[in-house]
Amino acid sequence: xxxxxxxxxxxxxxxxxxxxxxxxxxxxxxxxxxxxxxxxxxxxxxxxxxxxxxxxxxxxxxxxxxxxxxxxxxxxxxxxxxxxxxxxxxxxxxxxxxxxxxxxxxxxxxxxxxxxxxxxxxxxxxxxxxxxxxxxxxxxxxxxxxxxxxxxxxxxxxxxxxxxxxxxxxxxxxxxxxxxxxxxxxxxxxxxxxxxxxxxxxxxxxxxxxxxxxxxxxxxxxxxxxxxxxxxxxxxxxxxxxxxxxxxxxxxxxxxxxxxxx
Amino acid sequence: xxxxxxxxxxxxxxxxxxxxxxxxxxxxxxxxxxxxxxxxxxxxxxxxxxxxxxxxxxxxxxxxxxxxxxxxxxxxxxxxxxxxxxxxxxxxxxxxxxxxxxxxxxxxxxxxxxxxxxxxxxxxxxxxxxxxxxxxxxxxxxxxxxxxxxxxxxxxxxxxxxxxxxxxxxxxxxxxxxxxxxxxxxxxxxxxxxxxxxxxxxxxxxxxxxxxxxxxxxxxxxxxxxxxxxxxxxxxxxxxxxxxxxxxxxxxxxxxxxxxxxxxxxxxxxxxxxxxxxxxxxxxxxxxxxxxxxxxxxxxxxxxxxxxxxxxxxxxxxxxxxxxxxxxxxxxxxxxxxxxxxxxxxxxxxxxxxxxxxxxxxxxxxxxxxxxxxxxxxxxxxxxxxxxxxxxxxxxxxxxxxxxxxxxxxxxxxxxxxxxxxxxxxxxxxxxxxxxxxxxxxxxxxxx
Numbered sequence: 268x269x270x271x272x273x274x275x276x277x278x279x280x281x282x283x284x285x286x287x288x289x290x291x292x293x294x295x296x297x298x299x300x301x302x303x304x305x306x307x308x309x310x311x312x313x314x315x316x317x318x319x320x321x322x323x324x325x326x327x328x329x330x331x332x333x334x335x336x337x338x339x340x341x342x343x344x345x346x347x348x349x350x351x352x353x354x355x356x357x358x359x360x361x362x363x364x365x366x367x368x369x370x371x372x373x374x375x376x377x378x379x380x381x382x383x384x385x386x387x388x389x390x391x392x393x394x395x396x397x398x399x400x401x402x403x404x405x406x407x408x409x410x411x412x413x414x415x416x417x418x419x420x421x422x423x424x425x426x427x428x429x430x431x432x433x434x435x436x437x438x439x440x441x442x443x444x445x446x447x448x449x450x451x452x453x454x455x456x457x458x459x460x461x462x463x464x465x466x467x468x469x470x471x472x473x474x475x476x477x478x479x480x481x482x483x484x485x486x487x488x489x490x491x492x493x494x495x496x497x498x499x500x501x502x503x504x505x506x507x508x509x510x511x512x513x514x515x516x517x518x519x520x521x522x523x524x525x526x527x528x529x
Numbered sequence: 530x531x532x533x534x535x536x537x538x539x540x541x542x543x544x545x546x547x548x549x550x551x552x553x554x555x556x557x558x559x560x561x562x563x564x565x566x567x568x569x570x571x572x573x574x575x576x577x578x579x580x581x582x583x584x585x586x587x588x589x590x591x592x593x594x595x596x597x598x599x600x601x602x603x604x605x606x607x608x609x610x611x612x613x614x615x616x617x618x619x620x621x622x623x624x625x626x627x628x629x630x631x632x633x634x635x636x637x638x639x640x641x642x643x644x645x646x647x648x649x650x651x652x653x654x655x656x657x658x659x660x661x662x663x664x665x666x667x668x669x670x671x672x673x674x675x676x677x678x679x680x681x682x683x684x685x686x687x688x689x690x691x692x693x694x695x696x697x698x699x700x701x702x703x704x705x706x707x708x709x710x711x712x713x714x715x716x717x718x719x720x721x722x723x724x725x726x727x728x729x730x731x732x733x734x735x736x737x738x739x740x741x742x743x744x745x746x747x748x749x750x751x752x753x754x755x756x757x758x759x760x761x762x763x764x765x766x767x768x769x770x771x772x773x774x775x776x777x778x779x780x781x782x783x784x785x786x787x788x789x790x791x792x793x794x795x796x797x798x799x800x801x802x803x804x805x806x807x808x809x810x811x812x813x814x815x816x817x818x819x820x821x822x823x824x825x826x827x828x829x830x831x832x833x834x835x836x837x838x839x840x841x842x843x844x845x846x847x848x849x850x851x852x853x854x855x856x857x858x859x860x861x862x863x864x865x866x867x868x869x870x871x872x873x874x875x876x877x878x879x880x881x882x883x884x885x886x887x888x889x890x891x892x893x894x895x896x897x898x899x900x901x902x903x904x905x906x907x908x909x910x911x912x913x914x915x916x917x918x919x920x921x922x923x924x925x926x927x928x929x930x931x932x933x934x935x936x937x938x939x940x941x942x943x944x945x946x947x948x949x950x951x952x953x954x955x956x957x958x959x960x961x962x963x964x965x966x967x968x969x970x971x972x973x974x975x976x977x
Contacts, residue, residue, distance in 0.1 A: 436706075494888060
């Protein structure tokens with residue numbers, strides 16, 4: 268019932284530093300595996316308390332249930348809005364409530380909530396305009412939240428940078444945008460692995476793909492090569508292939524070795 | 530010096546009975562007050578005696594509590610690893626199904642330790658279990674709606690596996706799920722059935738798409754589309770995973786919830802018989818009361834008293850049911866119908882083909898019965914095929930038939946995916962043969 272994540276989030280909440288899961292986005296300069304969230308001492312102490320006191324165990328279980336309930340509630344299907352105002356408004360409302368941002372097709376203006384999560388309701392005036400660009404960076408969007416987005420068949424650019432709930436199942440569902448999606452940003456997603464990246468081969472129109480800082484992908488260079496084979500028109504950024512191309516010119520012995528790192 | 534020692538010793542005797550912390554203070558005082566080092570390396574004997582006495586009292590109290598009724602304590606020294614003497618539910622077979630049953634039973638219990646569950650597994654290395662020797666695939670492309678719904682529920686469980694099966698302070702479960710989808714190929718004869726199945730699957734909610742040979746060639750250029758009339762490709766919730774991880778996740782979670790694991794083999798059942806009267810007729814009803822669990826590599830066995838026995842023995846379910854007398858009853862009754870499960874043997878071959886298809890390789894199932902999937906990223910593949918009804922292999926052992934691959938699977942595979950022809954040529958060199966012939970056999974549960 269109780270996971271380290273639950274213990275982690277509970278401890279983080281005690282310390283008042285917000286969502287533990289969002290801490291992944293705050294480590295921009297490391298490429299190593301993501302930390303467990305809390306120090307070993309804290310988790311060991313909490314484990315000790317959990318094993319010793321049933322009420323502590325119950326509290327940790329409740330806090331984890333609360334956390335998953337919050338994620339579920341935020342990602343629920345906006346069916347009522349969709350029936351009342353149409354699917355574009357429902358998607359826009361969902362994105363803004365998740366503190367994401369979007370841009371309508373043929374408009375240059377971005378709709379974005381302010382730092383307190385407040386946003387203007389002007390998007391209700393465009394019920395017939397499709398969304399073209401969506402930025403869900405550092406939100407709690409997950410697999411079920413994608414229900415609100417799948418109706419947007421004209422989506423061209425999607426950014427999922429640092430989303431703690433985006434996993435392989437999420438990526439396997441992106442095939443619904445296979446005729447439109449051109450840019451995808453998956454950097455800093457802590458749960459993305461090779462098994463999910465393999466499902467991106469459906470996105471035939473993809474032009475740019477950002478795969479930087481994926482802690483669960485073990486051979487990023489190799490995955491990049493394999494993905495480039497599958498998506499020949501796609502430019503994959505954020506991954507060093509780790510291969511050295513050594514070219515040798517016999518006529519200029521003095522400067523014979525030119526090492527290119529890519 | 531002697532006076533001091535006697536006095537301090539007396540003080541320690543006095544305080545020992547109260548608690549241990551005061552004893553340590555006294556010992557400390559004794560060392561300080563004596564003022565010089567003693568030449569003896571051991572401690573004074575009487576201190577040890579009293580310390581032991583307390584420990585013995587503690588052990589006795591524990592033993593007395595354990596010897597209360599309804600506990601498993603036995604005055605006779607027992608072999609370690611014996612199953613508990615009585616349990617509510619005994620599950621025969623510790624494969625993924627057995628542990629899943631154990632987990633859900635514990636999950637449904639209303640109070641802590643409300644139900645006692647024992648899982649009996651005869652081979653904890655799982656060297657011959659069909660769980661870990663399977664290809665580990667999940668698909669929604671079935672013909673019956675029941676199977677499709679079941680599979681979609683399973684996919685839902687796997688998606689939220691960390692909400693179900695994670696344990697505190699332990700790593701989250703990583704199934705290594707590969708979202709690559711199943712690709713079924715149909716010939717002219719099978720195209721109509723495939724279309725019918727496709728409409729059933731779409732109706733049930735599975736995300737499946739049909740591909741014409743042209744579309745197939747465009748999507749997977751490495752497939753030879755000769756003879757293919759139609760293909761159906763799963764888009765979501767399909768792929769393969771590591772069955773060993775799933776088994777261990779179930780086992781770890783169930784054991785953390787209090788399920789007993791026992792390494793032993795069920796060798797027989799003991800019954801209790803009681804008369805039942807219905808409509809004036811009296812008949813004797815037999816009911817399993819004890820299950821004999823034999824320890825591995827010994828003749829010792831433990832009768833386990835239980836209320837419910839669950840037969841989850843996989844390929845050996847038929848044998849276990851026979852042991853319980855199912856199928857030997859009078860004709861036209863429930864007891865007269867044997868459990869229709871018999872072991873079959875299937876071969877899976879691990880191939881190495883550096884020029885094979887890449888990251889988008891689906892779980893390919895040809896209409897000839899050959900199947901192929903990618904294994905890892907290093908150009909390894911898994912292939913297999915079900916043999917014809919008449920040349921069903923002998924199920925006595927799990928020996929692998931290498932000729933079967935050479936004669937049956939390889940030609941069909943090379944025809945369907947010409948990239949594997951090169952493997953055929955390279956195969957003549959002994960180095961690659963070693964890689965190409967790494968294979969395994971597995972049990973297959975086949976309703977007869």
